[in-house]
Amino acid sequence: MAETRREIERKYDAGAGQGLPDLRGVAGVADVIDKGVTDLDAVYYDTADQRLARAAITLRRRTGGSDAGWHLKLPVSLADGVRDEIQAPLSDDVPPALTGLVRSRVRDTPLVPVVRLRSARALRHLVDASGALLAEVSVDDVRAQRLHDGSATAAWTEIEVELAKETTPALLDKVEKRLNKAGVRRAKSTSKLARALEETSGEGRAQPQAPRTGDSAGSHVLAYLHAQREALVAMDPAVRQDLPDSVHQMRVATRRLRSAFKTYRKILDRNVTDPLGDELKWLAGELGVDRDREVLTERLTTALADVPRTLRLGPVRARLRIWSIAGRTGSRRKTVAVLDSARYLALLDAVDALLADPPLREAAAAPAETALPKAMLKDFDRLAARVDHALALAPGEERDVAMHEARKAAKRARYAGEAAKPALGKPAKRFAKRMKAVQSVLGEHQDSVVAREALRNLAIQAHAAGESAYTWGLLYGREEAAAAARERELPEVWARAAAPKVRSALGG
Known part of the structure; x- marks a missing residue:
């Protein structure tokens, strides 16, 4: 051992x-x-x-x-x-x-x-x-x-x-x-x-290494892709050892790679990157089984700890612990199996092959200070459309779905800003920070949606076992209130993120 x-x-x-x-x-x-x-x-x-x-x-x-x-x-x-x-x-x-x-x-x-x-x-x-x-x-x-x-x-x-x-x-x-x-x-x-x-000399063939960052858009994008590839590969043993936050960090690297392929379609040939992006989406989804359970368990445990003892009716702590262990055991085993799969290794090989022979388009030769802001603003406009759509809907399931889609767009815009920081400096950093603020509000809302579904299932299990479902209903109501608060908060956060100076700073 x-x-x-x-x-x-x-x-x-x-x-x-x-x-x-x-x-x-x-x-x-x-x-x-x-x-x-x-x-x-x-x-x-x-x-x-x-x-x-x-x-x-x-x-x-x-x-x-x-x-x-x-x-x-x-x-x-x-x-x-x-x-x-x-x-x-x-x-x-x-x-x-x-x-x-x-x-x-x-x-x-x-x-x-x-x-x-x-x-x-x-x-x-x-x-x-x-x-x-x-x-x-x-x-x-x-x-x-x-x-x-x-x-x-x-x-x-x-x-x-x-x-x-x-x-x-x-x-x-x-x-x-x-x-x-x-x-x-x-x-x-x-x-x-x-x-x-x-x-003793004797050089072996090198793995793909990050190129020297030049002034072209292509060189900056490739440097970013190399960094995410390295993060993905380096987090693999940490995930296998079940180290804290490892699944999250590996999933983030996976998503950043896929997001960059989408954001920089004018720079990288999508005929090559789209199939690879699909495989990265698969990997992120598989990793999410473990990560999402981890986040949800932490949220429910914290919420339950905030409930006064007089309102904890029935064996609520024990039921949550059993629910958490059962889900964690299954998701953990599945995650390791994914990392041992031929599909995963083929994905890593495909990423290396792309970096060794990048499918650069003509726009890759353009100066980074002009090409990267255009890509960022396109992601920004995509986010704006999704936020406007969500805010136009009445509270309910349809709005929940729309806000989740806006959250994904905010994350992509944030990643675009982070990728551009080495080339654009402070404007990209400020852009990424504003997009992260929007993502955080939308993320808290989505976490509440997921938590409510879990609490509903826990209430059903408790009722079926002859236990009181009161505490789970109480937590459900609190999550509803938290989601409503995020919905009220979003317009103001979005207004700050969408201020005209955000676009002007990027030349838009």
């Missing part, structure tokens, strides 16, 4: 004959305990074209030391030396629990041994006055061997400082200051594998 821990460390280059300076006296460090030397032997796995390495991901099988086994390290913040390390027991083959976490990167490409690192690790513990561990400091004499492309070798010495679980990152700065005084500098490579690959 795989286990995850957060790793916060820094690596330093140690020159020939350069030892570790005395770290006693560093603020908070009372003693440095010598833990001896351990021989480590690690084989790193990757695709032949180094897809994991290019994403700063490492996968290794290591023997020796106290944590022998398989280790997968996923970057959290490379600049701060923060990674999540997922460990699995020692076995001959890569454990399925780890292959799933890199599937969005490797797809169906085999994982093969690429580098072997053998290290003699001299380990020391930094402890406080009570003897509690603050950090581990190791001096590693490393020998690297590439396992193909000529079996080139390299050797170096590095110092690694890794924080203990309860230690604050401030200690790293204090230790680094002492190391710097001794002439020890931060390593240029983010990992031993990265250094081994560099020093």
Whole structure:
């Protein structure tokens, strides 16, 4: 069974004959305990074209030391030396629990041994006055061997400082200051594998990389698409690990890609992007099963907590908990199955293929400052028509549907503004902010519509079980009032968003 821990460390280059300076006296460090030397032997796995390495991901099988086994390290913040390390027991083959976490990167490409690192690790513990561990400091004499492309070798010495679980990152700065005084500098490579690959040369075929952003509309749109592609792929392992907000973030990346295809139809050939957009819509819908349940559960739980105890009639907390767990279990299982499906992997391949050979139209060569505002204003006009239609309807189911359609248009307009920020600056930022305000009001309204349907079902279940349905009816009424308040609020919010200066700022 795989286990995850957060790793916060820094690596330093140690020159020939350069030892570790005395770290006693560093603020908070009372003693440095010598833990001896351990021989480590690690084989790193990757695709032949180094897809994991290019994403700063490492996968290794290591023997020796106290944590022998398989280790997968996923970057959290490379600049701060923060990674999540997922460990699995020692076995001959890569454990399925780890292959799933890199599937969005490797797809169906085999994982093969690429580098072997053998290290003699001299380990020391930094402890406080009570003897509690603050950090581990190791001096590693490393020998690297590439396992193909000529079996080139390299050797170096590095110092690694890794924080203990309860230690604050401030200690790293204090230790680094002492190391710097001794002439020890931060390593240029983010990992031993990265250094081994560099020093034994041998370049693999790169995954699609974001192009340098030029002044054309096409270059800005492609840069945005690359960023969303990376977000989509990077959130896959987080969703599989059920990390907080991961499904939401992955769904947002999916929607932003699809929205960009629609907004920039003058720049990208829709004969290519429309079929891909349909697949992105499918993925967003599948992810929504899990995400929507998560949001709804949180809303109902909060609403129930606000009801005075004297008005909570019957086992309402227990019923909500049972309803939530039952729905969450099913949706969670379905989400992971989607990420393991051939259709999903084909979608990722299609996104990569589009970015490798983008279907740019003639308008892509136009200056970004003229082409992007036109696309944004077109989305704005689409939103305006939908808001006007919703506001013209009487309260009720038809208006609810119209406001939901307006919400989707507001989200698309907001994404268009966000995509244009690197090119247009403040006007695009202000536009996106105003569209987000409209989206928020419409979103709160739609959340109320969905919540009312769930509350109705909970009331039916309670009644069928012989329980009082009073509390569910009370919450239903509150949601009705909340929806009505959002409907009253919308005209004013929309008036601010649709002010003439919004259009004029974009040249409209």
